[in-house]
Amino acid sequence: DAGVIQSPRHEVTEMGQEVTLRCKPISGHDYLFWYRQTMMRGLELLIYFNNNVPIDDSGMPEDRFSAKMPNASFSTLKIQPSEPRDSAVYFCASSLAGVETQYFGPGTRLLVL
Amino acid sequence: AQTVTQSQPEMSVQEAETVTLSCTYDTSESDYYLFWYKQPPSRQMILVIRQEAYKQQNATENRFSVNFQKAAKSFSLKISDSQLGDAAMYFCAYRVWGNAGNMLTFGGGTRLMVKP
Numbered sequence: 001d002a003g004v005i006q007s008p009r010h011e012v013t014e015m016g017q018e019v020t021l022r023c024k025p026i027s028g029h030d031y032l033f034w035y036r037q038t039m040m041r042g043l044e045l046l047i048y049f050n051n052n053v054p055i056d057d058s059g060m061p062e063d064r065f066s067a068k069m070p071n072a073s074f075s076t077l078k079i080q081p082s083e084p085r086d087s088a089v090y091f092c093a094s095s096l097a098g099v100e101t102q103y104f105g106p107g108t109r110l111l112v113l
Numbered sequence: 114a115q116t117v118t119q120s121q122p123e124m125s126v127q128e129a130e131t132v133t134l135s136c137t138y139d140t141s142e143s144d145y146y147l148f149w150y151k152q153p154p155s156r157q158m159i160l161v162i163r164q165e166a167y168k169q170q171n172a173t174e175n176r177f178s179v180n181f182q183k184a185a186k187s188f189s190l191k192i193s194d195s196q197l198g199d200a201a202m203y204f205c206a207y208r209v210w211g212n213a214g215n216m217l218t219f220g221g222g223t224r225l226m227v228k229p
Binding site for chain 1: 159
């Protein structure tokens with residue numbers, strides 16, 4: 001049974017470029033979360049969806065960040081334009097209501113030069 | 114707001130020995146979940162163990178067990194018979210009961226080194 005899938009695993013880009021991170025949650029899960037991990041701030045929740053609808057995006061740092069979930073099996077996190085301070089590991093996680101545990105993908109390591 | 118504190122930035126243990134990682138949290142809620150996640154060098158976040166606050170019995174998963182002290186708001190992780198593969202960052206996390214969309218609040222992590 002496949003876990004949460006993220007792509008790409010690594011991304012190196014230049015400041016000002018658009019970056020799109022992708023996530024496929026575990027089949028049947030109805031919650032999807034985007035987290036960011038940095039040395040300075042640890043793990044932070046950016047946004048989460050329930051049944052494809054964004055519920056809480058209060059963790060999104062600024063308007064340069066946007067997230068979508070067009071269907072139950074796919075979500076994107078976009079940064080436009082990217083900045084060096086966006087360099088981090090971005091995790092996607094999913095969970096099923098009533099099960100309560102969040103399962104994480106392998107993460108995308110983003111480096112903005 | 115809930116906070117999770119891991120007071121040990123680094124710990125080391127000899128292979129086959131036992132080590133305990135500490136975690137304390139602050140909450141005004143009475144029902145919640147607590148988790149330990151492991152993050153090896155691959156960066157994958159792997160669930161190690163979870164505890165429901167309403168359960169008095171401490172959770173156990175093979176060599177991993179917790180000491181949950183609700184009154185003290187303490188949730189330590191004990192690793193028995195430590196193995197080289199246990200070397201990783203360990204994160205304690207908290208989540209309010211009920212709404213599966215409630216966010217996880219993570220501690221700052223403890224880096225565990227296992228000496229052969």
